[in-house]
Amino acid sequence: MSGKKNIPSLAECLAAADETKALRVQKNCFNTIPEILKEYFSFSSVFLVADGNTWDAAGKTVETALLDNGIAVAGKYIFPAEPRLHAEYDHIKALVEALGAVPSFKETVPIAIGAGTVNDLGKRAAFEKELPYLCVPTAASVDGYTAFGAAILMDGFKQTLPCTAPRCLVADTDVLAGAPAYLSSSGFGDLASKIIAGADWIISEYAGKAGAVGADPIDQKAWDMTQNGLMDYLERSVTAAKGDGEAVNALFEALGITGLSMQFLKTSRSVSGSEHLFSHVWEMEDLSINGVPVTHGHKVTIGTLAATAFTEIFFADPEGPPPAHKNFRLPTGSERMVEVSGAFKNSRAHDGVVKIALEKLPDEKNARIINDAFRNNWKEIRKRILEQLVPYSELKKLLAGAGCPLIPEDINLNRNYTIATARRAQMMRNKYGILDLAWVTGAFETILSRMEESETYLR
Ligand SMILES: [Zn+2]
Structure with missing residues (x-):
């Protein structure tokens, strides 16, 4: 641009x-x-x-x-x-x-x-x-x-x-x-999540051209509303949880505007991506600390850190995505059904999620077209994604300044469980993003292993 x-x-x-x-x-x-x-x-x-x-x-x-x-x-x-x-x-x-x-x-x-x-x-x-x-x-x-x-x-x-x-x-x-500081820091986390929502939207645009299900083109106006002032708003609102009036005004206005972009677009594409999918899984599990539910924004904050780590690993190599995991092959519909059904077996969301996961399961030909589209445009897509992301270490500093949770344990999760949540997050919605892309390339499990081995991510 x-x-x-x-x-x-x-x-x-x-x-x-x-x-x-x-x-x-x-x-x-x-x-x-x-x-x-x-x-x-x-x-x-x-x-x-x-x-x-x-x-x-x-x-x-x-x-x-x-x-x-x-x-x-x-x-x-x-x-x-x-x-x-x-x-x-x-x-x-x-x-x-x-x-x-x-x-x-x-x-x-x-x-x-x-x-x-x-x-x-x-x-x-x-x-x-x-x-x-x-x-x-x-x-x-x-x-x-x-x-x-x-x-x-x-x-x-x-x-x-x-x-x-x-x-x-x-x-x-x-x-x-x-207002209590935890509420303002929740809002800050919900605002920071728009960084990933934007990265997923970029991915979605390329995937849509390759025929992926649930992939939307970027709407420039909704993009401008949510993304163009985002970093400025985040910087101005860092001290909101400390009771700084100017900062909390900026935070409220920014959150308000992102909601307006949804009204304009009629979907949540502009404001939520894979980071919200992580939080939806924990929401379904009633994630709480001493019986008090963890706020939406705090779940989203850890989701944003996890999704940033995942996206950075996927786009780390200038030459192409990480290698497919040795055990990966595209499942048939019935294999996929068994897998998704097992992952949500005690959940009220079970039937809906199984339906969605099957709807978006690509066949061999679709999967190849999507893979080719990303490999053939790798440099261009990677550049756009890296421009959109706030590098993990900087993001963590920004969130720390705003009083947000920084590691899974801060919201009563453990690290491995948080990483493993990516599997269910990928299954549950028809909203194309990094999790779907990593899955179709076969690199999904490779990325989870790298996240687990990392000395920095989610620590
Ligand atoms: Zn949200």
């Missing part, structure tokens, strides 16, 4: 997104919520949703700002502060019922005041009542605030339920800066 990168402004990103109309992050801005409501909603009252912690941190101030401006608060639903709130579907049922009990609820605006979980619960409940809603984020902890869809625990299994993104978001700098 030549010339200056086009970094779309927040206003341009909002214009590209079709659900969210306004995103404000600044100091003492809750008193602007009344004017935002009047500008973007037609309503007669609001309904506040929070938990005990976020009510204290922001809810009371929001309520005062609303009442002072003559806005009717038709009801509120405050989840207990303890134990930590989970995104369970039963909570949505309760919220939907409470919203339905509001007289003329069609004219009420739900306002979700909280971090990822409160927002996801409020988002889905508002959607079920067909109401546009306003989000007051209390931590820069995920990119999901501006995303459509809500990650909800249903039948003991985390699923993304469809729903519309918030129409408006209003975040106060002091509230974000005052």
Whole structure:
């Protein structure tokens, strides 16, 4: 690529997104919520949703700002502060019922005041009542605030339920800066994951031209929104977890913009790649520390380190990919089914994953075309990937500065298990990236062995 990168402004990103109309992050801005409501909603009252912690941190101030401006608060639903709130579907049922009990609820605006979980619960409940809603984020902890869809625990299994993104978001700098440090470092990890999401997208573009399943071409606009300002945003937000207002503003804005790129693209391709696949595996296993679930962003952080190590090893040699493992040969459909079925044998995701793994299994001819495409364009692809990656050692320093977990043990995983997670991560989605590419070249197990032997990766 030549010339200056086009970094779309927040206003341009909002214009590209079709659900969210306004995103404000600044100091003492809750008193602007009344004017935002009047500008973007037609309503007669609001309904506040929070938990005990976020009510204290922001809810009371929001309520005062609303009442002072003559806005009717038709009801509120405050989840207990303890134990930590989970995104369970039963909570949505309760919220939907409470919203339905509001007289003329069609004219009420739900306002979700909280971090990822409160927002996801409020988002889905508002959607079920067909109401546009306003989000007051209390931590820069995920990119999901501006995303459509809500990650909800249903039948003991985390699923993304469809729903519309918030129409408006209003975040106060002091509230974000005052959030627990682990929430800001989670957001930082979720933002850093976009480095790998970009590398996977580059791989996906080449694989798509060679006919691979689940491989998407790069959409330049969504790419520009997510990638072009990324390194600058990461550098500016390193001190977010230390309560630095400027840094947390930058982090929140960057996460918000990546969510807007999803709204524009209508898929998660621009914001999540193989690093999120690692985290999805641990999510399904309810990875916790002393009974407290590890945050999305912290799982993604270790996924980002693992995926960076994997990608660096794959692209290490200027001449071509690592050699195929001695035991590798392309499996038949039934062999693959046995393998994938065994890997997910006690999982609720079993049937879905088996289906996907078979759908994306290339035949001999497809596999050869994909292999040739990468070998024939190796220098060009390798150059693009190495430009996109932040080298492992630098990435680790960046994450360390931001207070993120740095080794698997920090999130209650062990090193070998983390490396082995790559196998299941590769099976579970139709979203082409480095794991699929390494698999089709036969080098997958070679890479895992090299990761295991490494003195630096995941140590
Ligand atoms: Zn994420």
